[in-house]
Amino acid sequence: MKKLIAAAAATLFATFAPAGAMAFEPGNTECIAPANAGGGWDFTCRQVGKALYDLKIVPNPVQVTNLAGGGGGVAFAEVVSKRNGDDNLIVAASSATTTRLAQGAFPGASKDQVRWLGTIGADYGVIAVAKDSPISTLPELFEAVKENPSAVSFAGGSAVGGWDHLKVLIAAKAAGFNDARAIKYVAFEGGGEAVTQLLGGHVQAFSGDISEAKGFVDSGDLKVLAVLAEERLPGEFDRFPTAKEQGIDAVGANWRGFYAPGGMSDEAYDFWVEAIKTVYESDTWKEVMAANGLMPLSRFGGDFEAFVDQQIADTEELSREIGLLQ
Amino acid sequence: MDVFSNLADGFAVALTWQNLALALIGCFLGTIIGALPGLGPSNGVAILIPLAFTLGLPATPALILLTSVYYGAMYGGRISSILLNIPGDEPALMTTLDGYPMTKNGQAGEALALSGIASFVGAFFATWGLVFLAPQLVKVALLFGPAEYFALFTLAFATLGGIAARNQAKAVIAAALGLGIAMIGVDHQTGVPRLTFGEIHLYEGIHFLVAIVGLFAISEVLLFLEHANGEAPEAGTTRLNRITAPLSMVARTAGSMARSTILGFVAGVLPGAGASLGSFVAYTFEKRLKDKEGTFGKGDPRGVAAPEAGNNAAAGGALVPMLALGVPGSGTTAVLLAMLMALNITPGPLLFTQQPDVVWGLIAALFIGNVMLLLLNVPMVGIFVRVLQVPTKYLMPAVAMVSFVGIYGLSGSTFDLLVMIAFGVMGYLLRKLDVPLVPVILGILLGNEMEKNLRRALTISDGDLSILWGSPIAIGIWLLAILGFIAPLLFGRLIRRKKAEVTVAR
Numbered sequence: 001m002k003k004l005i006a007a008a009a010a011t012l013f014a015t016f017a018p019a020g021a022m023a024f025e026p027g028n029t030e031c032i033a034p035a036n037a038g039g040g041w042d043f044t045c046r047q048v049g050k051a052l053y054d055l056k057i058v059p060n061p062v063q064v065t066n067l068a069g070g071g072g073g074v075a076f077a078e079v080v081s082k083r084n085g086d087d088n089l090i091v092a093a094s095s096a097t098t099t100r101l102a103q104g105a106f107p108g109a110s111k112d113q114v115r116w117l118g119t120i121g122a123d124y125g126v127i128a129v130a131k132d133s134p135i136s137t138l139p140e141l142f143e144a145v146k147e148n149p150s151a152v153s154f155a156g157g158s159a160v161g162g163w164d165h166l167k168v169l170i171a172a173k174a175a176g177f178n179d180a181r182a183i184k185y186v187a188f189e190g191g192g193e194a195v196t197q198l199l200g201g202h203v204q205a206f207s208g209d210i211s212e213a214k215g216f217v218d219s220g221d222l223k224v225l226a227v228l229a230e231e232r233l234p235g236e237f238d239r240f241p242t243a244k245e246q247g248i249d250a251v252g253a254n255w256r257g258f259y260a261p262g263g264m265s266d267e268a269y270d271f272w273v274e275a276i277k278t279v280y281e282s283d284t285w286k287e288v289m290a291a292n293g294l295m296p297l298s299r300f301g302g303d304f305e306a307f308v309d310q311q312i313a314d315t316e317e318l319s320r321e322i323g324l325l326q
Numbered sequence: 327m328d329v330f331s332n333l334a335d336g337f338a339v340a341l342t343w344q345n346l347a348l349a350l351i352g353c354f355l356g357t358i359i360g361a362l363p364g365l366g367p368s369n370g371v372a373i374l375i376p377l378a379f380t381l382g383l384p385a386t387p388a389l390i391l392l393t394s395v396y397y398g399a400m401y402g403g404r405i406s407s408i409l410l411n412i413p414g415d416e417p418a419l420m421t422t423l424d425g426y427p428m429t430k431n432g433q434a435g436e437a438l439a440l441s442g443i444a445s446f447v448g449a450f451f452a453t454w455g456l457v458f459l460a461p462q463l464v465k466v467a468l469l470f471g472p473a474e475y476f477a478l479f480t481l482a483f484a485t486l487g488g489i490a491a492r493n494q495a496k497a498v499i500a501a502a503l504g505l506g507i508a509m510i511g512v513d514h515q516t517g518v519p520r521l522t523f524g525e526i527h528l529y530e531g532i533h534f535l536v537a538i539v540g541l542f543a544i545s546e547v548l549l550f551l552e553h554a555n556g557e558a559p560e561a562g563t564t565r566l567n568r569i570t571a572p573l574s575m576v577a578r579t580a581g582s583m584a585r586s587t588i589l590g591f592v593a594g595v596l597p598g599a600g601a602s603l604g605s606f607v608a609y610t611f612e613k614r615l616k617d618k619e620g621t622f623g624k625g626d627p628r629g630v631a632a633p634e635a636g637n638n639a640a641a642g643g644a645l646v647p648m649l650a651l652g653v654p655g656s657g658t659t660a661v662l663l664a665m666l667m668a669l670n671i672t673p674g675p676l677l678f679t680q681q682p683d684v685v686w687g688l689i690a691a692l693f694i695g696n697v698m699l700l701l702l703n704v705p706m707v708g709i710f711v712r713v714l715q716v717p718t719k720y721l722m723p724a725v726a727m728v729s730f731v732g733i734y735g736l737s738g739s740t741f742d743l744l745v746m747i748a749f750g751v752m753g754y755l756l757r758k759l760d761v762p763l764v765p766v767i768l769g770i771l772l773g774n775e776m777e778k779n780l781r782r783a784l785t786i787s788d789g790d791l792s793i794l795w796g797s798p799i800a801i802g803i804w805l806l807a808i809l810g811f812i813a814p815l816l817f818g819r820l821i822r823r824k825k826a827e828v829t830v831a832r
Contacts, residue, residue, distance in 0.1 A: 036372060043664075067738050070526040071512070074739060077526055103517070107524050153786045161517035186472075186782045187514045192653035192663075202471030203786065215652055215674025292667070324517050 024267035034075030041092040073106040087268035102315035122297035123209040125228035125252035142175035149182040157191035167252040174250040211293035228252035336686030356398020366415030367399035390691040417601035417637035424629025439571040448635035452642025472782035477803035479776035504769015540749025579631035590636030594643020601640035608636025
């Protein structure tokens with residue numbers, strides 16, 4: 001308790017220290033959450049920041065700065081143009097960041113302008129229907145789509161071309177339905193609203209993240225057709241079948257992680273990759289993951305850079321197919 | 327009864343010294359946050375979330391603190407609306423229409439006291455509504471699909487004429503302007519940016535708070551500057567009669583409060599409608615129903631009581647879908663929802679059964695906060711009205727400062743400050759041209775939702791327009807909208823004729 005208050009006070013009065021010397025020693029570190037307080041990126045910064053300090057990886061509490069706007073684009077531009085050489089800065093990111101980079105939604109930005117550090121977990125995609133739907137497996141759903149694409153409306157919480165939409169397209173493609181533009185996707189404000197519309201019978205299927213769906217599955221209102229993961233998820237989530245085991249090879253993980261300024265020194269980069277890895281592997285973090293429905297997904301350093309490259313390439317291709325990119 | 331024993335348990339949870347102290351702090355901070363232009367309930371709650379975490383509060387006390395801030399801000403928003411003609415937050419917009427004229431008539435004290443009472447009535451009964459009706463209301467909310475929402479927003483626009491006292495054409499122009507501004511940003515249904523000119527800061531559209539503060543607060547400062555050459559309208563000209571509302575005034579507005587509470591609550595329950603729609607519908611309905619003498623917009627106490635009861639009832643109503651479905655009914659409940667998740671509580675259909683102590687503790691806290699706010703607000707009217715006695719030359723710089731700080735606090739971006747100034751200049755010009763500002767904001771607020779729901783409905787139906795009147799609810803709302811649009815044309819003529827007769831007879 002006392003420590004927390006001291007931590008908060010220190011955070012409030014923290015100032016920027018000049019970047020470290022040869023062997024990197026973290027100074028007053030900062031995490032930019034490219035959204036307002038309360039959102040997913042804010043959560044990422046605050047929880048990881050707390051863990052970094054609790055595990056004594058950084059000497060001072062991590063200062064969290066909220067820099068909202070442009071779906072993360074404002075923060076990205078700020079880091080590239082003004083904070084490029086800052087060794088003490090990390091920025092929260094997720095699949096939404098790479099999706100927007102791939103679709104050119106951050107004007108003039110590219111993934112090579114920053115350095116990708118690593119992930120701290122993922123929220124896997126689900127495709128679900130209402131409990132009274134006649135459909136009960138993922139192949140059945142896509143049979144219905146193939147028969148008459150306009151009879152099945154998918155609802156999701158992200159904009160058209162956003163992550164919830166892309167997951168439907170990824171699954172449809174894996175199920176052998178290639179006409180991406182024929183698939184009906186209706187964008188709502190957030191997964192909760194999309195589920196409500198599904199329960200009200202206004203749409204036929206829901207595409208979202210497992211954490212959004214869980215409450216409604218427990219109450220019996222929602223029937224999860226498939227989880228878009230490599231294998232069944234741990235804990236109580238293992239009752240949901242994967243798309244893969246139903247013969248549809250589709251994986252959609254909304255990862256959460258960090259990038260750092262492009263001009264960060266190699267020493268600092270190595271330090272941060274190691275730091276995030278240490279947090280990810282700690283017991284404290286396992287508790288945070290369990291409490292928040294975060295699932296395992298670990299990619300660090302060069303491995304993560306390759307993962308981001310792949311995701312951006314895939315997203316570009318899908319976006320072209322639905323006409324979002326020329 | 328089950329509900330009462332649950333509620334008693336809730337009070338047992340909530341009534342500790344620590345929780346009462348938190349509620350008091352929350353109510354006080356909330357009132358101040360609400361009163362400051364630019365800082366609304368959603369920022370207030372967002373700003374205080376870190377505080378709740380830093381104090382290491384467990385779930386229930388944290389929620390008590392934050393809901394007190396929420397209700398406090400809903401109360402506080404009216405203060406600057408009434409005293410300065412600057413809405414403290416977006417639902418308090420409608421309160422400026424009659425609140426500020428009342429201040430000009432020297433009735434600032436009455437307006438503040440009356441609106442405090444109206445806020446209490448709205449919030450108090452909405453909380454009872456939450457207690458008894460939450461499960462049933464959720465079923466109704468589920469029936470609202472995109473087509474029904476579109477009809478609902480059309481209804482709101484159909485009654486728009488109700489807020490423009492004088493020139494209907496100018497109100498329409500203002501609303502169209504607002505609709506145009508609402509188009510700015512990435513289009514949700516196609517992912518394509520519109521009217522952003524490649525400016526990344528515009529991708530998420532223009533935040534309505536930036537627009538409100540610019541249009542109202544900054545333009546006020548500009549108007550002051552125009553008259554600033556020594557002959558500023560002296561603050562002393564605003565007379566102050568009394569600082570309580572006479573009982574007769576409360577009695578006369580009781581009917582307005584009751585009707586507005588119901589309307590506001592229903593608007594709050596529908597996710598995606600929210601408190602602004604609640605106060606808007608409450609005001610226009612009341613004006614349509616009761617404005618026989620044309621006193622609305624000129625300082626009619628009913629025009630203050632209605633939107634305040636409406637928006638506070640909507641604040642209570644918005645908690646229904648948030649708790650029972652995990653779907654936020656307003657911006658603030660979205661922040662509260664994030665807070666709940668961070669506390670490891672998943673709102674949703676099972677919340678009431680799985681974590682009854684949290685839910686009922688929260689509801690009990692709402693009652694406590696409400697009573698506290700009434701006690702805090704009505705006697706404090708005397709302090710609030712002192713604001714009017716601050717000479718304008720000190721008040722206006724303070725307004726400008728608070729506006730800049732508040733808007734910068736929203737996103738931490740200086741771009742928003744420039745947008746705000748642009749809106750300030752626009753507001754100044756519009757005022758000079760005698761174009762009402764409220765429809766501009768309504769265009770921005772409601773237009774966005776209206777368009778989204780139309781597009782969603784048409785996506786679902788493959789472009790078939792008949793989906794828009796495809797359900798009994800939709801048809802019902804359309805009929806109301808048509809009635810709301812045509813009735814004034816017919817009755818207006820009748821009333822005008824009668825008035826003419828009266829004048830002639832005199």
